[in-house]
Amino acid sequence: MMATLVRAFRLLSAVALLAIVEGASAQAPVKIGLIGEFTGPFADYGTQIYNGIKAYLKQNGDVFGGRKVEFVVKDTTGAVPDRAKRLAVDAVTQDGVDILAGFGLTPNALATAPVSAEAKKPMVIMNAATSVITTRSPYIVRLSHTLPQDTQPMAQWAAKSGIKRVFVLVSDFGPGVDAEGAFVKAFTAAGGEIVGTMRVPFQNPEFAPFVQRARDANPQAIFVFLPPGGQTISFIRSYEERGLAKAGIKIIATGDLTDDGVLEAMGDATLGIVTSFHYSYAHDSPENKAFLKAYVDANGTKLRPNFMACAGYDGMAAIAEALKKTSGSTDPDALMAAFKGMKLTSPRGAIMIDPETRDIVQTVYIRRVEKVGGSLVNVEFDKFPDVKDPGK
Numbered sequence: 008m009m010a011t012l013v014r015a016f017r018l019l020s021a022v023a024l025l026a027i028v029e030g031a032s033a034q035a036p037v038k039i040g041l042i043g044e045f046t047g048p049f050a051d052y053g054t055q056i057y058n059g060i061k062a063y064l065k066q067n068g069d070v071f072g073g074r075k076v077e078f079v080v081k082d083t084t085g086a087v088p089d090r091a092k093r094l095a096v097d098a099v100t101q102d103g104v105d106i107l108a109g110f111g112l113t114p115n116a117l118a119t120a121p122v123s124a125e126a127k128k129p130m131v132i133m134n135a136a137t138s139v140i141t142t143r144s145p146y147i148v149r150l151s152h153t154l155p156q157d158t159q160p161m162a163q164w165a166a167k168s169g170i171k172r173v174f175v176l177v178s179d180f181g182p183g184v185d186a187e188g189a190f191v192k193a194f195t196a197a198g199g200e201i202v203g204t205m206r207v208p209f210q211n212p213e214f215a216p217f218v219q220r221a222r223d224a225n226p227q228a229i230f231v232f233l234p235p236g237g238q239t240i241s242f243i244r245s246y247e248e249r250g251l252a253k254a255g256i257k258i259i260a261t262g263d264l265t266d267d268g269v270l271e272a273m274g275d276a277t278l279g280i281v282t283s284f285h286y287s288y289a290h291d292s293p294e295n296k297a298f299l300k301a302y303v304d305a306n307g308t309k310l311r312p313n314f315m316a317c318a319g320y321d322g323m324a325a326i327a328e329a330l331k332k333t334s335g336s337t338d339p340d341a342l343m344a345a346f347k348g349m350k351l352t353s354p355r356g357a358i359m360i361d362p363e364t365r366d367i368v369q370t371v372y373i374r375r376v377e378k379v380g381g382s383l384v385n386v387e388f389d390k391f392p393d394v395k396d397p398g399k
Contacts, residue, residue, distance in 0.1 A: 036075040037330065037337055040098030042119065043109035043133075047085035051236060051268060052111030052315055056133045058306045059319025062298060063327070065305035071327040072335035079104055086180075086209070088118035095122040105337040106131060108322060111315065112234075113137040113181040120144045127339040129329075129346070133322040134315045137181035138398030141365045146339055148346045148365045150325050150358075151318035152285045154182040154232065155189035155398035157261045160371040160391040161283035162190045165228065165259050166197030173199060173259070174226040176217060178233050179206035185398060186232035186261060193397075194230075202226045212238065214245035221256070222249055228257040235266035235313070243276050252276070262287070262385065265376050268313040270383045277376045277383060283391075285369050286314040286355040289384040298354035314355075321353045325360070366396045 041060070043053030057080070069076050079102045081094040091114075098104045099122060107123055108131040110116040116135035120143035123130035132140060132149040136157075141147045165173065175190055177183035183206060191201050203224040205217050221229050229251065233239050242264070246252060258264070262284025265277055288299070288311050298320060302312045329345035336342075347362035359368045373389035 034074055034335065036077045037071075037106070037335070038077055038079055038102060038104040039106045039108050039326065040079045040081060040095065040102065040104035041109045042081045042083060042091060042094055042098065042107060042115070044085055044111045044115075045080070045082040049085055049111060049234070049236065052134060053082065053109065054310075055268060055313055055315035056109055056111060056319035056322075058302060058308070058310070059133075059312060059316035059321075060323045061305040062301040062312070062316070063320045063323040066297070066301045067324075067327065072330035072333060074330060074335035074337075076326070076330075083112075083115050086112045086114045088114045091115035092118040092122060095119040099126045099128060104128070106326060106342070108326070109133055110135045113140065116140050117143060117181075120147060123147055129339055129342045131322045131326060133318040135182075136185070138185050138396055139181075142399075146343060148325070148343070148360055149367055150322040150360075152314070152367065152369070153396040153398055154185040154261065156367075156369075156394050156396045157283050157285060157371055158186045158189040158232070159193045159397050160373065160394065161230070161259055161261065162193035162199070163197060163391075164281075164283065164373050164389065165230075166194055166199045170228050170257070170259070171199055172202050172226045172228075174202050174221040174224045174229045175204040176221055176229055176231050177204075177206055178209050178212075178238070180209040182234075183209075183232050189397060190230050207233075209234075212241075214242050215249065218242070218245040218249045218251065222251050222254060226256060228259050231258060231260040231264050233264060235263045235269060239264050239266065239269060240273050243273050247276050257281070262314065262374065265374075265385055266313050267311045267385065270311075270376070270385070273383075275378075275383070278378065280376045282374050282376075282385065283371055284314065284374060284385070285371055286317045287372065287374055287385040287387055288312065289379065289386055290355060290372075291387075292354070292356065294352055295354040317354050321351060321355075321358065324351055324353070325349060361395060364396065364399050366399065368393055368395050370394065
């Protein structure tokens with residue numbers, strides 16, 4: 008009789024365990040609405056971000072906290088705020104996403120922020136770099152950078168390096184305005200002189216007249232922020248054609264100018280350009296080497312991963328860690344609590360999510376374009392550790 012009861016108990020225990028396992032495996036996947044620029048003039052932004060996400064999944068699988076993750080990909084086609092907001096609404100109401108992510112461009116991120124706030128959906132920023140973004144919804148967290156964060160160290164380094172007169176040229180949208188303000192404030196505080204400022208159109212600028220005006224101001228250097236891609240190539244061409252290099256006017260910039268993804272296309276005219284940034288393809292660490300390998304393995308491309316790919320990778324890492332902490336729960340407040348104060352070892356180095364601002368804290372490196380092994384790369388030679396966004 009006792010043996011029969013024991014066998015029955017074991018059978019019931021096995022059935023119960025099987026039910027638990029089956030219940031766990033039957034949980035719906037965590038849906039992530041990836042909203043980005045996949046076609047149009049900024050198509051590389053969305054591509055690099057998603058490629059970075061795929062690299063993380065290649066290394067770590069796609070199940071975190073007992074839940075599989077899957078992506079609903081939405082294409083904004085460029086800087087189209089109304090479309091970005093509409094896509095976010097569709098992702099939440101029709102696709103049932105648990106998390107919003109991506110956002111290469113500030114206008115798209117700002118337009119989507121109210122959706123995040125009203126629907127209480129965590130929104131993971133993987134590039135958009137205007138300082139104010141994280142203040143627009145309590146459910147936004149940023150794993151990329153801000154322009155003030157990258158710019159302030161450049162201004163401080165320039166002043167320390169004997170540069171006294173600078174002309175400032177930036178793209179006329181949120182990040183450019185942030186970069187201009189941060190550079191002017193930090194450089195003048197260090198005793199430098201701003202001899203002129205110019206904001207160029209965000210869409211399709213003609214650089215020649217702006218570059219000529221910079222030359223006429225006779226600075227020692229020109230500080231530049233432009234969105235990476237075709238504009239940076241056009242700027243370098245105008246810089247050469249207008250004789251600034253021959254006149255001894257140096258370029259100093261944020262790393263967007265010498266973006267790893269387009270640096271080779273920009274050519275030897277970039278040699279010697281000094282920039283400040285949070286990630287370089289040439290960063291020397293085991294984590295970056297593993298990331299570069301996973302990027303190729305996951306995407307089968309010869310495209311160099313850039314800072315957006317790194318932010319996509321780190322954004323996915325943060326989501327994965329948050330889901331582990333919540334045991335797979337997508338409760339928005341639980342996820343945000345998991346994000347706040349999170350520390351990760353990134354391909355760029357140690358990073359942390361500030362628990363107060365929900366913005367990233369990271370090292371900003373000073374780099375110089377050099378030719379290494381026949382290829383143009385941004386070689387780091389100085390650094391500013393644990394930089395918070397000074398725009399907040």
